[in-house]
Amino acid sequence: MAENTPLLSVRELSKTYPGANGPVEAIGSISFDVHPGELVCIVGPSGCGKTTLLKCLAGLLPPTSGSVMLDGAEVSAPPKKMALVFQEYGRSLYPWLTVRDNVALPLKARGVPRAERLAAVERAVEEVGLAHALDTYPWQLSGGMQQRVAIARAVAYQPEVLVMDEPFAAVDAQTRADLEDLVRRVWKDLGVTVLFVTHDIDESVYLGGRVLVLSSSPTVVQEDLAIDLPAERDQLTTRALPRFTELRTHVYGQIQRAKRGEAVPAVR
Amino acid sequence: MRTTARRALVSVGFAAGLPALLVAAWALATQGTTSLYFPSPARVAQAFTRTWLAPETITGDVLPSLARFGIGVLLSIVIGVVAGTAIGATPWLRALLEPMLEFFRAIPPVVLVPVLMLLLGIDDTMKLAVIVSGSVWPVLLNTIEGVRAMDPVLTDTSRSYRVRGALAYRYFVLPAASPQIMAGIRLCLSIGLILMVISEMFASSSGLGYQIVYFQRQYMVAEMWSGILLLGLVGVVVAAVFQLVERRVLHWYHGSREVARG
Known part of the structure; x- marks a missing residue:
């Protein structure tokens, strides 16, 4: 594995929106690298332009x-090797397609032959534990299950990078814990690189191998923090570790500083 | 089992109850009448079988009328949906065309009949043009609106998974706009039926509209009423067929709304 060549490389990315009272600088200047096989979480105070950053990464919005x-x-349009999971699961699945067809459509667009497509869909849906729901419609499922379908769609797409935009912000706490473990498992099983955007500090520390803390707008990377927790994570034991508490306290402190505007760009 | 049978019976009773009551009232009011203008239901029913169930009227008037209606409506739907998706998905085209579309929509198609006769003659092309000139608008404008109002999250989803071209049209754009499109088609059908009759009232020699005007001018009042009755029945059948199709096409829409309501 070429550990030194980054898979995803963001260089001095900035985004300015035209506003009624002059231009609004949403993203100041963001630079970071993601190496193959990493699971990187991005946290920041609300309104710090996480979604804008993500849309730029995904080629949906020109920086x-x-x-x-x-x-x-260079990413200038949605790249072939990237799959997205959105926060609004209810609006990112096609309500007129069954679970099977929702997961299959991107593969069909890519020209994957039918038999291969169906097999990939069944594998992916099984991976997220929804094999029984293949022929139901998304709106017949609970929120957590709908988000599993969105994850299955991303998994079946076999991306090199899986980008998730606050995917669990709208599900209840217990479902959320299950889905977090699902993301860890998918990441390990498939060896995919994951970029996980969240506003939940505990979630970022629990999931990530690395946490990028963003400042408030105009956004820069405030800190790039390696998470030195054991690779085997568990909702009970990992969250009870003293090191977990230390890390989350540290990130929390950084976010509070970011909110007060004491932005100190990361030195690393 | 018994309850489902009873429920079916009750719903049939509700659907047929009021029409039965109205016919009964009509029969009572016209009992022993000699009025030329308001014949009894029995007289109209007799005229109906004699006029509209005769083979030469079926092939010479009823079927041609229904064919014009069907083709006219089909053309309106195809033109409306194809042009509507193109206009709805292209902001500059929409900005360019929308004021003009409102202008043309506001023109009552009936006033176009003489113009269309001059341009297209008096054959079926003219009649189809009259039907399309009125019934294309609800489909077109609703499709534009439906495409314009597509969920941006779903648009981003389709873009990021590179679902494009014909596949995106078939599996994303059309279904996303389909609730609005179906509402447009419902209006298109009723306007189309009206315009089918009107187009046959001018310079025509066949069709329901032609026959009704002919009976009117000949003081064949019971026959005229039977023609109006037939138009109403055609309307009921068209509405029923539409409802069947709509339920199939939009089952996901009704289903998800039901879930959302809890």
Whole structure:
């Protein structure tokens, strides 16, 4: 594994929106690298432009300046090797398609032959524990299950990078814990690189191998923190570790500083 | 089992009850009448079988009328949906065309009949043009609105998974706009039926509209009423067929709304 060449490389990315009272600088300047196989969480105070950053990464929104490189190629349109999971599961699944067809559609668009497609769909849906729901419609499922379908769709797509935008912000706490473990499992099983955006500090520390703390708008990377928790995470034991508490306290402190505007760009 | 049978019976009773009552009232009011203008239901029923169930009227008037209606409505739907999705998905085209579309929509199609006769003659093309000129608008404008109002999250989803072109049209754009499109088609059907009759009232020699005007001018009042009755029945059948299709096409829409309501 070429550990030194980043898979995703963000360089001095900035985004300015035209506003009624002059331009609004949503993202100041963001630079970071993600290496193959990493699970990186991005946290920041609310309104810090996490979603804007994500849309720029995904090629859905052109940045004002700076660049995003995926696998050595500049991202200017949605890249082939990236799959997205959105926060609004209810609005990111096609309500007129069954679970099976929702997961299959991106594969169909890519020209995967039918038999192969159906097999991939069944594998992915099984991976997220919804094999019994293949022929139901998304709106017949609970919120947590709908988000599992969205994850299955991303998994079946076999991306190199899986980008998740606050995917569990709208599900209840117990479902959320299950889904967090699902993300860890998918990440390990498939060896995919995951970029996980969240506003939940505990979630970022629990999930991530690395946490990027963003400042408030105009956004920069305030800190790039390696999470030195054991690789085997468990909702009970990991969250009870003293080191977990230390890390979450540290991140919490950083976010509070970011909110007060004491932005100190990361030195690393 | 018994309860379902009873429920079916009750719903049939509700559907047929009021029409039965109205016919009864009509029969009572016209009992022993000699009025030329308001014949009894029995007289109208007799005229109905004699006029509309005769093979030469079925092939010479009823079927041509229904064919014009069907083709006219089908053309309106195809033109409306194709043009509507194109306009709805292209902001500059929408900005360019929308004021003009409102202008043309506001023109009552009936006043176009003489113009269309001059341009297209008096054959079926003119009649189809009259039908389309009125019934295309609800489909077109509703499709534009439906495409414009597509959920941005779903649009981003489709873009990020590179669902594009014909596949996106078939599996994303059309279904996303389909609730609005179906509402447009419902209006299109009723306008189309009216315009089918009107187009046959001018310079025509066949069709329901032609026959009704002919009976009117000949003082064949019972026959005229039977023609009006037939139009109403066609309307009921069209509405029933539409409802069947709508329930199939929009089952996901009704289902998800029911779930959302709890």
